[in-house]
Amino acid sequence: MNNLLRKLLDDRLAQDFFTRETTKVAHDLLGKLLVSYHNKILLVGKIVETEAYRSDDPASHTYRGKTERNSTMFGPIGHAYVYINYGIHYGFNVVARDENFPAGGVLIRAVEPLEGIEVMKKNRHSASDASLKNLTNGPGKLTQAFGITKVDDHLDLLTSSKIFLAKNSIYPHENYTIEKSSRIGISKAREYLWRFYIKKLS
């Protein structure tokens, strides 16, 4: 268990990964790992769906400039931007942008549970169906399963071990293609195909 955590920390994604054009980072995060180590509990999920939100994008929280809520996305690259959505759910993003944009982030929309599945099920107590499929297949679901809340807004994912992102050199690599589409749940900029997801090949 401790060896696993050490290995994951060795594989952590660094600042240069996130200091690139936001849609490129969103694309390349697919297949990477979302890791949380908190209260001696290790949770790991493979990222299978993301969305890019750039500051020149009418659908982004940052489109109309800096406010108290969105200030994280104008701040240091690699930090976590956690926002409350629909009054009920949390959304988890990582700040990512190149020098052409003052703000930007990638929303992690879905992961596949790999480690700590029983804890995730417990965290998702409200789920009537605690099956693997319904555990972390949505932005509000994965934050609930991982215990990510508003207190994690602004957390530095480049140095924190509570939450970080890592490449996958541990778990089996499956064959898949990367698909893109319009983003979910937005009314503006529907023509931007900035949602990326993994489609498994059988």
Added chain:
DNA sequence: CACCCGATTATCT
């Protein structure tokens, strides 16, 4: 399985 709708509140206008 597809669609529809209510819940619930921070944030912005």
Added chain:
DNA sequence: GATAATCGGGTGT
């Protein structure tokens, strides 16, 4: 005062 980067339960096919 309206909207929202969602979810889960319900209804109907």
